[in-house]
Amino acid sequence: MKALRNHPLLIIGLIIMATLILFGPIASQIVDANGAKVGSAMPEQPPSAEYPLGTDAVGRQLLPVIVVGTPLTLRIGLVAGAIGLGLGVLFGFLAGYFGGWVDTLIKGAADVLLTVPGLLFLVVIATTIKGAVSVNMMAFVVASLAWMWPTRTIRAQVLTLRERQFVMVARLSGMNGLEIIWRELIPNLLPYLAASFVSAVGSAILATIGLEALGLGPQNEPTLGMTIYWALYYTSILRGLWWWWGPPIAVIILTFMGLFLISLGLDQIANPKLRRAT
Protein backbone atom coordinates (compact mmCIF):
# COMPACT_ATOMS: atom_id res chain seq x y z
CA MET A 1 0.00 0.00 0.00
CA LYS A 2 2.87 2.32 0.78
CA ALA A 3 4.30 1.79 -2.69
CA LEU A 4 0.92 2.60 -4.21
CA ARG A 5 0.75 5.86 -2.30
CA ASN A 6 4.28 6.88 -3.21
CA HIS A 7 4.17 5.94 -6.89
CA PRO A 8 0.52 5.59 -7.93
CA LEU A 9 1.23 6.16 -11.64
CA LEU A 10 3.91 3.49 -11.76
CA ILE A 11 1.74 0.94 -9.96
CA ILE A 12 -1.34 1.60 -12.10
CA GLY A 13 0.76 1.37 -15.25
CA LEU A 14 2.33 -1.89 -14.11
CA ILE A 15 -1.10 -3.32 -13.31
CA ILE A 16 -2.39 -2.39 -16.80
CA MET A 17 0.62 -3.97 -18.49
CA ALA A 18 0.48 -7.11 -16.33
CA THR A 19 -3.21 -7.49 -17.13
CA LEU A 20 -2.54 -7.15 -20.87
CA ILE A 21 0.34 -9.64 -20.77
CA LEU A 22 -1.71 -12.17 -18.79
CA PHE A 23 -4.85 -11.57 -20.86
CA GLY A 24 -3.74 -13.69 -23.83
CA PRO A 25 -2.60 -16.84 -22.00
CA ILE A 26 -5.58 -16.82 -19.62
CA ALA A 27 -8.26 -15.97 -22.16
CA SER A 28 -6.99 -18.59 -24.59
CA GLN A 29 -7.98 -21.23 -22.01
CA ILE A 30 -11.60 -20.13 -22.37
CA VAL A 31 -11.80 -18.86 -25.95
CA ASP A 32 -11.21 -21.22 -28.88
CA ALA A 33 -8.23 -19.86 -30.81
CA ASN A 34 -9.55 -21.46 -34.02
CA GLY A 35 -12.14 -18.69 -34.14
CA ALA A 36 -9.33 -16.36 -35.27
CA LYS A 37 -9.10 -18.25 -38.56
CA VAL A 38 -10.67 -16.99 -41.76
CA GLY A 39 -14.11 -18.46 -42.42
CA SER A 40 -14.71 -19.80 -38.92
CA ALA A 41 -17.97 -17.87 -38.62
CA MET A 42 -20.60 -15.91 -40.55
CA PRO A 43 -18.99 -12.70 -41.85
CA GLU A 44 -19.87 -9.21 -40.60
CA GLN A 45 -21.93 -10.24 -37.59
CA PRO A 46 -22.34 -7.59 -34.86
CA PRO A 47 -21.48 -8.60 -31.29
CA SER A 48 -23.89 -11.19 -29.95
CA ALA A 49 -24.02 -14.03 -27.41
CA GLU A 50 -22.51 -16.37 -29.98
CA TYR A 51 -19.80 -13.97 -31.17
CA PRO A 52 -19.01 -11.72 -28.18
CA LEU A 53 -17.07 -9.17 -30.27
CA GLY A 54 -18.69 -9.83 -33.62
CA THR A 55 -17.00 -11.09 -36.80
CA ASP A 56 -15.12 -9.43 -39.65
CA ALA A 57 -15.74 -9.44 -43.40
CA VAL A 58 -13.94 -12.76 -43.98
CA GLY A 59 -15.45 -14.63 -41.07
CA ARG A 60 -12.85 -14.20 -38.34
CA GLN A 61 -14.32 -13.84 -34.85
CA LEU A 62 -12.93 -10.70 -33.26
CA LEU A 63 -12.70 -12.00 -29.68
CA PRO A 64 -10.36 -14.89 -30.60
CA VAL A 65 -8.48 -12.51 -32.93
CA ILE A 66 -7.77 -10.19 -30.00
CA VAL A 67 -6.95 -13.10 -27.69
CA VAL A 68 -4.40 -14.44 -30.19
CA GLY A 69 -3.22 -11.07 -31.49
CA THR A 70 -2.53 -9.21 -28.26
CA PRO A 71 0.25 -11.57 -27.08
CA LEU A 72 1.77 -11.57 -30.57
CA THR A 73 1.99 -7.78 -30.68
CA LEU A 74 3.24 -7.58 -27.09
CA ARG A 75 5.84 -10.22 -27.88
CA ILE A 76 7.14 -8.21 -30.83
CA GLY A 77 7.30 -5.14 -28.59
CA LEU A 78 9.05 -6.88 -25.70
CA VAL A 79 11.57 -8.76 -27.86
CA ALA A 80 12.38 -5.66 -29.91
CA GLY A 81 12.48 -3.54 -26.77
CA ALA A 82 14.90 -5.96 -25.11
CA ILE A 83 17.18 -5.99 -28.16
CA GLY A 84 16.94 -2.20 -28.39
CA LEU A 85 17.84 -1.81 -24.72
CA GLY A 86 20.68 -4.32 -25.03
CA LEU A 87 22.20 -2.45 -27.95
CA GLY A 88 21.52 0.86 -26.22
CA VAL A 89 23.33 -0.24 -23.06
CA LEU A 90 26.27 -1.53 -25.07
CA PHE A 91 26.59 1.58 -27.25
CA GLY A 92 25.78 3.95 -24.40
CA PHE A 93 28.49 2.49 -22.18
CA LEU A 94 31.04 2.35 -24.97
CA ALA A 95 30.37 5.96 -25.90
CA GLY A 96 30.08 7.34 -22.39
CA TYR A 97 32.89 5.40 -20.79
CA PHE A 98 35.55 5.47 -23.47
CA GLY A 99 34.72 8.83 -25.05
CA GLY A 100 36.88 10.07 -27.93
CA TRP A 101 36.13 8.93 -31.46
CA VAL A 102 34.01 6.02 -30.21
CA ASP A 103 31.73 8.54 -28.56
CA THR A 104 31.63 10.82 -31.61
CA LEU A 105 30.76 7.91 -33.88
CA ILE A 106 28.05 6.37 -31.70
CA LYS A 107 26.46 9.65 -30.67
CA GLY A 108 26.52 10.86 -34.26
CA ALA A 109 24.88 7.69 -35.55
CA ALA A 110 22.17 7.83 -32.87
CA ASP A 111 21.45 11.50 -33.54
CA VAL A 112 21.32 11.08 -37.30
CA LEU A 113 19.01 8.07 -37.05
CA LEU A 114 16.76 9.82 -34.56
CA THR A 115 16.00 12.63 -36.96
CA VAL A 116 15.00 10.34 -39.80
CA PRO A 117 11.49 8.96 -39.70
CA GLY A 118 12.15 5.42 -38.48
CA LEU A 119 8.92 4.11 -39.90
CA LEU A 120 10.02 5.03 -43.44
CA PHE A 121 13.33 3.21 -43.15
CA LEU A 122 11.45 0.21 -41.82
CA VAL A 123 9.05 0.46 -44.76
CA VAL A 124 11.97 0.01 -47.15
CA ILE A 125 13.32 -2.95 -45.17
CA ALA A 126 9.92 -4.56 -44.76
CA THR A 127 9.04 -4.05 -48.43
CA THR A 128 12.09 -6.04 -49.41
CA ILE A 129 11.24 -9.04 -47.25
CA LYS A 130 7.52 -8.71 -47.82
CA GLY A 131 5.50 -11.89 -47.90
CA ALA A 132 8.00 -13.86 -45.88
CA VAL A 133 7.64 -11.86 -42.68
CA SER A 134 7.13 -13.82 -39.45
CA VAL A 135 6.35 -12.44 -36.02
CA ASN A 136 9.96 -12.91 -34.89
CA MET A 137 11.32 -11.27 -38.02
CA MET A 138 9.01 -8.32 -37.36
CA ALA A 139 10.61 -7.99 -33.93
CA PHE A 140 14.12 -7.94 -35.41
CA VAL A 141 13.19 -5.42 -38.09
CA VAL A 142 11.66 -3.10 -35.53
CA ALA A 143 14.53 -3.58 -33.06
CA SER A 144 16.97 -2.26 -35.65
CA LEU A 145 15.67 1.23 -34.91
CA ALA A 146 14.78 0.93 -31.22
CA TRP A 147 18.25 1.47 -29.75
CA MET A 148 18.80 5.22 -30.26
CA TRP A 149 16.93 6.65 -27.26
CA PRO A 150 18.38 4.08 -24.85
CA THR A 151 21.85 4.84 -26.23
CA ARG A 152 21.43 8.57 -25.69
CA THR A 153 19.95 8.26 -22.20
CA ILE A 154 22.56 5.81 -20.97
CA ARG A 155 25.45 7.66 -22.55
CA ALA A 156 24.38 10.88 -20.84
CA GLN A 157 24.07 9.16 -17.47
CA VAL A 158 27.38 7.35 -17.82
CA LEU A 159 29.04 10.67 -18.63
CA THR A 160 27.89 12.22 -15.36
CA LEU A 161 28.47 9.10 -13.27
CA ARG A 162 31.98 8.62 -14.61
CA GLU A 163 33.22 11.75 -12.89
CA ARG A 164 31.59 11.00 -9.53
CA GLN A 165 33.76 10.33 -6.52
CA PHE A 166 32.67 6.75 -5.91
CA VAL A 167 33.86 5.80 -9.37
CA MET A 168 37.20 7.48 -8.70
CA VAL A 169 37.46 5.55 -5.44
CA ALA A 170 36.66 2.31 -7.21
CA ARG A 171 39.29 3.07 -9.83
CA LEU A 172 41.89 3.90 -7.21
CA SER A 173 41.11 0.71 -5.35
CA GLY A 174 42.18 -1.18 -8.45
CA MET A 175 38.91 -2.27 -10.07
CA ASN A 176 39.13 -2.71 -13.82
CA GLY A 177 36.77 -1.13 -16.35
CA LEU A 178 34.31 -4.01 -16.53
CA GLU A 179 34.12 -4.35 -12.77
CA ILE A 180 33.42 -0.66 -12.40
CA ILE A 181 30.69 -0.82 -15.02
CA TRP A 182 29.08 -3.88 -13.45
CA ARG A 183 29.43 -3.12 -9.75
CA GLU A 184 29.36 0.66 -9.60
CA LEU A 185 27.59 2.06 -12.65
CA ILE A 186 24.81 -0.43 -13.42
CA PRO A 187 23.18 -0.30 -9.95
CA ASN A 188 23.04 3.49 -10.18
CA LEU A 189 21.56 3.34 -13.64
CA LEU A 190 18.70 0.97 -12.85
CA PRO A 191 15.88 3.54 -12.98
CA TYR A 192 17.24 4.85 -16.30
CA LEU A 193 17.60 1.33 -17.67
CA ALA A 194 14.01 0.60 -16.72
CA ALA A 195 12.81 3.84 -18.31
CA SER A 196 14.82 3.13 -21.46
CA PHE A 197 13.34 -0.34 -21.70
CA VAL A 198 9.82 1.03 -21.40
CA SER A 199 10.44 3.64 -24.07
CA ALA A 200 12.10 1.09 -26.36
CA VAL A 201 9.13 -1.28 -25.98
CA GLY A 202 6.77 1.60 -26.67
CA SER A 203 8.52 2.75 -29.82
CA ALA A 204 8.84 -0.85 -31.02
CA ILE A 205 5.12 -1.50 -30.61
CA LEU A 206 4.34 1.81 -32.29
CA ALA A 207 6.59 0.93 -35.22
CA THR A 208 5.32 -2.61 -35.63
CA ILE A 209 1.66 -1.56 -35.58
CA GLY A 210 2.47 1.24 -38.01
CA LEU A 211 4.18 -1.14 -40.44
CA GLU A 212 1.38 -3.67 -40.14
CA ALA A 213 -1.32 -1.06 -40.66
CA LEU A 214 0.43 -0.16 -43.93
CA GLY A 215 0.22 -3.82 -44.94
CA LEU A 216 3.82 -4.82 -44.25
CA GLY A 217 3.23 -7.26 -41.41
CA PRO A 218 2.83 -11.04 -41.15
CA GLN A 219 -0.12 -11.58 -43.48
CA ASN A 220 -1.41 -14.74 -41.82
CA GLU A 221 -1.09 -13.73 -38.18
CA PRO A 222 -3.90 -11.81 -36.47
CA THR A 223 -1.65 -9.28 -34.71
CA LEU A 224 -3.29 -6.04 -33.59
CA GLY A 225 -1.72 -4.06 -36.43
CA MET A 226 -2.76 -6.59 -39.07
CA THR A 227 -6.32 -6.50 -37.71
CA ILE A 228 -6.32 -2.74 -38.20
CA TYR A 229 -4.87 -3.22 -41.70
CA TRP A 230 -7.67 -5.58 -42.68
CA ALA A 231 -10.25 -3.31 -41.08
CA LEU A 232 -8.95 -0.40 -43.19
CA TYR A 233 -8.60 -2.64 -46.25
CA TYR A 234 -12.28 -3.64 -46.09
CA THR A 235 -13.33 -0.02 -45.29
CA SER A 236 -14.88 -1.07 -41.99
CA ILE A 237 -15.40 2.54 -40.91
CA LEU A 238 -17.50 3.56 -43.90
CA ARG A 239 -19.57 0.40 -43.44
CA GLY A 240 -20.14 1.00 -39.73
CA LEU A 241 -18.39 -2.19 -38.57
CA TRP A 242 -17.15 -0.52 -35.36
CA TRP A 243 -16.63 -3.86 -33.58
CA TRP A 244 -13.90 -4.68 -36.10
CA TRP A 245 -11.50 -1.79 -35.54
CA GLY A 246 -12.74 -0.95 -32.03
CA PRO A 247 -11.23 -3.83 -30.02
CA PRO A 248 -7.68 -3.66 -31.46
CA ILE A 249 -7.71 0.12 -31.00
CA ALA A 250 -8.87 -0.29 -27.40
CA VAL A 251 -6.05 -2.75 -26.64
CA ILE A 252 -3.51 -0.47 -28.36
CA ILE A 253 -4.68 2.55 -26.37
CA LEU A 254 -4.53 0.56 -23.11
CA THR A 255 -1.01 -0.63 -23.96
CA PHE A 256 0.29 2.85 -24.62
CA MET A 257 -1.45 4.27 -21.55
CA GLY A 258 0.12 1.55 -19.41
CA LEU A 259 3.59 2.21 -20.83
CA PHE A 260 3.07 5.96 -20.48
CA LEU A 261 2.08 5.70 -16.80
CA ILE A 262 5.06 3.44 -16.08
CA SER A 263 7.44 5.88 -17.73
CA LEU A 264 5.92 8.82 -15.83
CA GLY A 265 6.29 6.85 -12.61
CA LEU A 266 9.91 5.95 -13.37
CA ASP A 267 10.58 9.57 -14.24
CA GLN A 268 9.43 10.62 -10.79
CA ILE A 269 11.83 8.13 -9.22
CA ALA A 270 14.78 9.14 -11.41
CA ASN A 271 14.05 12.89 -11.39
CA PRO A 272 13.03 14.07 -7.92
CA LYS A 273 12.77 17.59 -9.30
CA LEU A 274 9.64 16.67 -11.23
CA ARG A 275 7.91 15.24 -8.19
CA ARG A 276 5.74 18.31 -7.67
CA ALA A 277 2.02 17.83 -8.07
CA THR A 278 0.56 17.65 -11.56
Next chain:
Amino acid sequence: MNLGYILKRIGVFLIIIWLAATVNFVMPRMAPVNPIREKLLQAVSFGGAGKIDMERVVKTYEEKFGLNQPLWKQYLNYLWDMARLEFGISLANFPSKVLDIILRALPWTISLLLLTTLIAFGLGTLLGALIAWPRTPTILHILVAPLLTLSSIPFYTLALILVYLLAFTWKIFPLSGGYALGSMPSLSLSFLKDALYHSILPALSIVLASLGSWAIGMRGMMISGLGEDYITFAEAKGLKGREIFLRYALRNALLPQVTALALSLGYIVSGAVLVEVVFGYPGVGTVLYQAIRTFDYFVIYGVVMMLILAIGLATLILDLLYPLLDPRITYQGQ
Protein backbone atom coordinates in the same frame (compact mmCIF):
# COMPACT_ATOMS: atom_id res chain seq x y z
CA MET B 1 26.54 32.40 -36.32
CA ASN B 2 29.85 30.88 -37.29
CA LEU B 3 30.64 29.16 -40.53
CA GLY B 4 31.90 25.93 -38.98
CA TYR B 5 28.56 25.29 -37.32
CA ILE B 6 26.66 25.82 -40.57
CA LEU B 7 29.01 23.59 -42.55
CA LYS B 8 28.79 20.86 -39.91
CA ARG B 9 25.00 20.94 -39.97
CA ILE B 10 24.90 20.80 -43.77
CA GLY B 11 27.30 17.85 -43.57
CA VAL B 12 24.92 15.98 -41.26
CA PHE B 13 22.07 16.74 -43.65
CA LEU B 14 24.01 15.29 -46.57
CA ILE B 15 24.89 12.20 -44.53
CA ILE B 16 21.21 11.59 -43.81
CA ILE B 17 20.31 11.87 -47.49
CA TRP B 18 23.21 9.64 -48.51
CA LEU B 19 22.20 7.07 -45.89
CA ALA B 20 18.61 7.03 -47.09
CA ALA B 21 19.65 6.66 -50.72
CA THR B 22 22.07 3.87 -49.83
CA VAL B 23 19.44 1.94 -47.88
CA ASN B 24 17.11 2.30 -50.85
CA PHE B 25 19.85 1.02 -53.13
CA VAL B 26 21.06 -1.86 -50.98
CA MET B 27 17.81 -3.30 -49.65
CA PRO B 28 16.27 -4.61 -52.90
CA ARG B 29 19.64 -6.12 -53.82
CA MET B 30 19.89 -8.00 -50.53
CA ALA B 31 16.61 -9.82 -51.05
CA PRO B 32 16.85 -13.42 -52.34
CA VAL B 33 14.90 -12.41 -55.46
CA ASN B 34 15.08 -8.87 -56.76
CA PRO B 35 11.59 -7.55 -56.00
CA ILE B 36 11.68 -4.99 -58.82
CA ARG B 37 12.54 -7.66 -61.39
CA GLU B 38 9.78 -9.90 -60.03
CA LYS B 39 7.30 -7.08 -60.23
CA LEU B 40 8.29 -6.29 -63.80
CA LEU B 41 7.91 -9.92 -64.84
CA GLN B 42 4.52 -9.98 -63.18
CA ALA B 43 3.44 -6.73 -64.82
CA VAL B 44 4.39 -8.04 -68.23
CA SER B 45 2.70 -11.39 -67.68
CA PHE B 46 -0.52 -9.57 -66.83
CA GLY B 47 -0.22 -7.96 -70.24
CA GLY B 48 -0.56 -11.44 -71.73
CA ALA B 49 2.83 -11.50 -73.44
CA GLY B 50 4.67 -14.76 -73.80
CA LYS B 51 7.53 -15.93 -71.61
CA ILE B 52 10.20 -15.01 -74.14
CA ASP B 53 8.85 -11.50 -74.47
CA MET B 54 8.84 -11.08 -70.72
CA GLU B 55 12.50 -11.96 -70.44
CA ARG B 56 13.26 -9.56 -73.25
CA VAL B 57 11.40 -6.71 -71.60
CA VAL B 58 13.23 -7.35 -68.35
CA LYS B 59 16.54 -7.42 -70.25
CA THR B 60 15.75 -4.13 -71.93
CA TYR B 61 14.86 -2.71 -68.57
CA GLU B 62 18.09 -3.95 -67.06
CA GLU B 63 20.09 -2.46 -69.89
CA LYS B 64 18.21 0.81 -69.74
CA PHE B 65 18.74 1.11 -65.99
CA GLY B 66 22.27 -0.21 -66.20
CA LEU B 67 21.61 -3.26 -64.06
CA ASN B 68 24.17 -5.25 -66.08
CA GLN B 69 26.91 -2.79 -65.14
CA PRO B 70 29.28 -3.36 -62.21
CA LEU B 71 27.74 -2.67 -58.82
CA TRP B 72 29.81 0.41 -57.95
CA LYS B 73 28.79 2.02 -61.22
CA GLN B 74 25.12 1.24 -60.58
CA TYR B 75 25.50 2.75 -57.12
CA LEU B 76 27.01 5.97 -58.43
CA ASN B 77 24.32 6.19 -61.09
CA TYR B 78 21.69 5.68 -58.42
CA LEU B 79 23.09 8.41 -56.21
CA TRP B 80 23.22 10.77 -59.20
CA ASP B 81 19.58 9.94 -59.99
CA MET B 82 18.57 10.63 -56.39
CA ALA B 83 20.43 13.93 -56.41
CA ARG B 84 18.33 14.97 -59.41
CA LEU B 85 15.14 13.57 -57.79
CA GLU B 86 14.91 11.11 -60.66
CA PHE B 87 12.87 8.37 -59.00
CA GLY B 88 11.84 6.51 -62.13
CA ILE B 89 8.43 5.52 -63.37
CA SER B 90 5.47 4.14 -61.47
CA LEU B 91 4.84 0.48 -62.21
CA ALA B 92 1.22 0.59 -61.12
CA ASN B 93 0.32 3.83 -62.90
CA PHE B 94 2.44 3.39 -65.98
CA PRO B 95 3.75 5.71 -67.42
CA SER B 96 3.37 8.39 -64.73
CA LYS B 97 6.65 9.63 -63.34
CA VAL B 98 7.13 8.92 -59.64
CA LEU B 99 8.24 12.48 -59.02
CA ASP B 100 5.03 13.85 -60.54
CA ILE B 101 2.89 11.60 -58.35
CA ILE B 102 4.78 12.70 -55.26
CA LEU B 103 4.74 16.38 -56.19
CA ARG B 104 0.97 16.23 -56.60
CA ALA B 105 0.57 14.79 -53.11
CA LEU B 106 3.28 16.75 -51.32
CA PRO B 107 1.47 20.11 -50.90
CA TRP B 108 -1.36 18.34 -49.06
CA THR B 109 0.99 16.66 -46.62
CA ILE B 110 3.17 19.70 -46.07
CA SER B 111 0.31 22.07 -45.41
CA LEU B 112 -1.39 19.60 -43.07
CA LEU B 113 1.81 18.91 -41.15
CA LEU B 114 3.03 22.48 -41.01
CA LEU B 115 -0.26 23.73 -39.63
CA THR B 116 -0.83 20.94 -37.12
CA THR B 117 2.75 20.95 -35.88
CA LEU B 118 2.76 24.70 -35.36
CA ILE B 119 -0.59 24.63 -33.55
CA ALA B 120 0.29 21.63 -31.40
CA PHE B 121 3.76 22.94 -30.59
CA GLY B 122 2.59 26.45 -29.76
CA LEU B 123 -0.48 25.48 -27.78
CA GLY B 124 1.19 22.53 -26.05
CA THR B 125 4.20 24.60 -25.02
CA LEU B 126 1.99 27.33 -23.62
CA LEU B 127 -0.18 24.87 -21.70
CA GLY B 128 2.89 23.10 -20.35
CA ALA B 129 4.33 26.42 -19.18
CA LEU B 130 1.04 27.34 -17.55
CA ILE B 131 0.62 24.11 -15.60
CA ALA B 132 4.13 24.46 -14.22
CA TRP B 133 3.43 28.01 -13.08
CA PRO B 134 2.35 28.11 -9.42
CA ARG B 135 -0.27 30.82 -9.92
CA THR B 136 -2.26 28.97 -12.58
CA PRO B 137 -5.85 28.21 -11.55
CA THR B 138 -6.59 24.56 -10.70
CA ILE B 139 -9.29 24.36 -13.36
CA LEU B 140 -6.63 24.44 -16.08
CA HIS B 141 -4.83 21.48 -14.52
CA ILE B 142 -8.04 19.49 -14.64
CA LEU B 143 -8.67 20.47 -18.27
CA VAL B 144 -5.14 19.64 -19.41
CA ALA B 145 -4.82 16.26 -17.67
CA PRO B 146 -6.77 14.27 -20.33
CA LEU B 147 -4.72 15.93 -23.09
CA LEU B 148 -1.51 14.79 -21.42
CA THR B 149 -2.80 11.22 -21.42
CA LEU B 150 -3.85 11.45 -25.07
CA SER B 151 -0.26 12.20 -26.00
CA SER B 152 0.68 8.60 -25.23
CA ILE B 153 -1.51 7.04 -27.91
CA PRO B 154 -0.63 6.90 -31.64
CA PHE B 155 -2.20 9.56 -33.88
CA TYR B 156 -4.17 7.12 -35.99
CA THR B 157 -6.03 5.50 -33.08
CA LEU B 158 -7.44 8.90 -32.27
CA ALA B 159 -8.12 9.46 -35.98
CA LEU B 160 -10.19 6.27 -36.19
CA ILE B 161 -12.23 7.23 -33.14
CA LEU B 162 -12.79 10.80 -34.35
CA VAL B 163 -13.82 9.75 -37.83
CA TYR B 164 -16.28 7.26 -36.38
CA LEU B 165 -17.83 9.73 -33.96
CA LEU B 166 -17.74 13.01 -35.89
CA ALA B 167 -18.06 11.79 -39.46
CA PHE B 168 -19.82 8.44 -39.44
CA THR B 169 -22.20 8.78 -36.48
CA TRP B 170 -22.86 12.53 -36.37
CA LYS B 171 -21.91 13.47 -39.94
CA ILE B 172 -20.45 16.83 -38.94
CA PHE B 173 -17.33 16.33 -41.05
CA PRO B 174 -16.69 14.44 -44.30
CA LEU B 175 -15.67 10.78 -43.95
CA SER B 176 -12.63 10.79 -46.17
CA GLY B 177 -10.68 12.47 -48.95
CA GLY B 178 -9.13 15.90 -49.18
CA TYR B 179 -11.86 17.60 -51.17
CA ALA B 180 -15.42 16.94 -52.38
CA LEU B 181 -15.77 14.21 -54.99
CA GLY B 182 -16.06 15.62 -58.48
CA SER B 183 -14.27 18.90 -57.80
CA MET B 184 -10.88 19.50 -59.36
CA PRO B 185 -8.00 20.81 -57.25
CA SER B 186 -7.52 24.49 -58.01
CA LEU B 187 -6.61 27.61 -56.14
CA SER B 188 -10.13 29.04 -56.11
CA LEU B 189 -11.61 30.22 -52.83
CA SER B 190 -14.42 27.68 -52.83
CA PHE B 191 -11.99 24.82 -53.36
CA LEU B 192 -9.70 26.01 -50.58
CA LYS B 193 -12.69 26.26 -48.25
CA ASP B 194 -13.69 22.72 -49.15
CA ALA B 195 -10.15 21.45 -48.66
CA LEU B 196 -9.95 23.16 -45.28
CA TYR B 197 -13.25 21.59 -44.24
CA HIS B 198 -11.93 18.15 -45.22
CA SER B 199 -8.68 18.67 -43.36
CA ILE B 200 -10.20 19.59 -40.00
CA LEU B 201 -10.57 16.01 -38.74
CA PRO B 202 -7.10 14.79 -39.77
CA ALA B 203 -5.63 17.98 -38.32
CA LEU B 204 -7.60 17.61 -35.11
CA SER B 205 -6.41 14.07 -34.53
CA ILE B 206 -2.77 15.05 -35.02
CA VAL B 207 -3.04 18.15 -32.83
CA LEU B 208 -4.91 16.43 -29.99
CA ALA B 209 -2.56 13.47 -29.96
CA SER B 210 0.66 15.49 -30.04
CA LEU B 211 -0.26 18.50 -27.89
CA GLY B 212 0.32 16.67 -24.62
CA SER B 213 3.89 15.64 -25.28
CA TRP B 214 4.91 19.27 -25.83
CA ALA B 215 3.10 20.22 -22.64
CA ILE B 216 4.90 17.49 -20.66
CA GLY B 217 8.31 18.49 -21.98
CA MET B 218 7.68 22.16 -21.32
CA ARG B 219 6.37 21.52 -17.82
CA GLY B 220 9.53 19.62 -16.92
CA MET B 221 11.78 22.40 -18.24
CA MET B 222 9.72 25.10 -16.50
CA ILE B 223 9.81 23.35 -13.14
CA SER B 224 13.55 22.89 -13.16
CA GLY B 225 13.93 26.49 -14.40
CA LEU B 226 11.70 27.97 -11.70
CA GLY B 227 14.10 26.84 -8.99
CA GLU B 228 16.96 28.83 -10.54
CA ASP B 229 18.54 31.87 -8.95
CA TYR B 230 17.59 34.28 -11.73
CA ILE B 231 13.89 33.70 -10.98
CA THR B 232 14.43 34.43 -7.28
CA PHE B 233 16.39 37.51 -8.29
CA ALA B 234 13.65 38.68 -10.63
CA GLU B 235 11.11 38.24 -7.86
CA ALA B 236 13.33 40.11 -5.42
CA LYS B 237 13.66 42.93 -7.93
CA GLY B 238 9.88 43.23 -7.72
CA LEU B 239 9.08 42.33 -11.32
CA LYS B 240 5.47 41.52 -12.11
CA GLY B 241 4.48 37.85 -12.20
CA ARG B 242 3.53 38.10 -15.87
CA GLU B 243 6.88 39.48 -16.80
CA ILE B 244 8.79 36.81 -14.86
CA PHE B 245 6.64 34.15 -16.52
CA LEU B 246 7.10 35.37 -20.08
CA ARG B 247 10.61 36.83 -20.14
CA TYR B 248 12.43 34.71 -17.58
CA ALA B 249 10.80 31.33 -17.12
CA LEU B 250 9.15 30.74 -20.50
CA ARG B 251 11.95 32.07 -22.67
CA ASN B 252 14.60 29.90 -21.06
CA ALA B 253 12.50 26.76 -21.04
CA LEU B 254 11.68 27.27 -24.71
CA LEU B 255 15.14 26.38 -26.01
CA PRO B 256 15.09 22.65 -25.24
CA GLN B 257 11.59 22.56 -26.72
CA VAL B 258 12.97 23.67 -30.09
CA THR B 259 15.60 20.92 -29.91
CA ALA B 260 12.85 18.45 -29.10
CA LEU B 261 10.87 19.71 -32.09
CA ALA B 262 13.79 19.05 -34.41
CA LEU B 263 14.20 15.56 -32.96
CA SER B 264 10.55 14.58 -33.21
CA LEU B 265 9.81 15.69 -36.78
CA GLY B 266 10.44 12.16 -38.00
CA TYR B 267 8.05 10.77 -35.43
CA ILE B 268 5.38 13.30 -36.41
CA VAL B 269 5.70 12.48 -40.10
CA SER B 270 5.53 8.73 -39.44
CA GLY B 271 2.38 9.28 -37.42
CA ALA B 272 0.82 11.54 -40.02
CA VAL B 273 1.39 8.98 -42.78
CA LEU B 274 -1.05 6.65 -41.03
CA VAL B 275 -3.53 9.40 -40.29
CA GLU B 276 -3.62 10.13 -44.02
CA VAL B 277 -4.30 6.45 -44.67
CA VAL B 278 -7.21 6.43 -42.22
CA PHE B 279 -8.78 9.45 -43.91
CA GLY B 280 -7.80 8.65 -47.47
CA TYR B 281 -6.28 12.14 -47.44
CA PRO B 282 -4.59 12.84 -50.81
CA GLY B 283 -1.09 13.29 -49.34
CA VAL B 284 2.09 11.24 -49.64
CA GLY B 285 0.97 8.89 -46.84
CA THR B 286 -1.89 7.65 -48.97
CA VAL B 287 0.39 7.44 -52.00
CA LEU B 288 2.75 5.27 -49.97
CA TYR B 289 -0.10 3.07 -48.76
CA GLN B 290 -1.40 2.55 -52.31
CA ALA B 291 2.12 1.85 -53.56
CA ILE B 292 2.67 -0.81 -50.88
CA ARG B 293 -0.64 -2.44 -51.80
CA THR B 294 0.32 -2.60 -55.48
CA PHE B 295 4.03 -3.43 -54.92
CA ASP B 296 4.93 -0.20 -56.69
CA TYR B 297 8.58 -0.18 -55.60
CA PHE B 298 9.78 2.96 -57.33
CA VAL B 299 6.97 4.93 -55.73
CA ILE B 300 7.71 3.46 -52.28
CA TYR B 301 11.39 4.34 -52.53
CA GLY B 302 10.58 7.73 -54.02
CA VAL B 303 8.18 8.65 -51.20
CA VAL B 304 10.64 7.50 -48.54
CA MET B 305 13.43 9.48 -50.17
CA MET B 306 11.31 12.60 -50.57
CA LEU B 307 10.02 12.56 -46.98
CA ILE B 308 13.49 12.02 -45.56
CA LEU B 309 14.71 14.90 -47.71
CA ALA B 310 11.90 17.13 -46.45
CA ILE B 311 12.47 16.24 -42.81
CA GLY B 312 16.22 16.65 -43.21
CA LEU B 313 15.67 20.12 -44.64
CA ALA B 314 13.25 21.09 -41.87
CA THR B 315 15.66 19.91 -39.17
CA LEU B 316 18.48 21.78 -40.87
CA ILE B 317 16.48 25.00 -40.90
CA LEU B 318 15.49 24.56 -37.24
CA ASP B 319 19.08 23.91 -36.25
CA LEU B 320 20.28 26.97 -38.14
CA LEU B 321 17.62 29.10 -36.43
CA TYR B 322 18.57 27.75 -33.03
CA PRO B 323 21.59 30.01 -32.42
CA LEU B 324 19.34 33.00 -33.12
CA LEU B 325 17.12 31.92 -30.23
CA ASP B 326 19.98 31.17 -27.86
CA PRO B 327 22.58 33.94 -27.78
CA ARG B 328 24.98 31.69 -25.84
CA ILE B 329 25.52 29.57 -28.95
CA THR B 330 26.08 32.51 -31.28
CA TYR B 331 29.49 33.33 -29.89
CA GLN B 332 30.74 29.80 -29.77
CA GLY B 333 34.07 29.32 -31.47
CA GLN B 334 34.70 32.98 -32.17
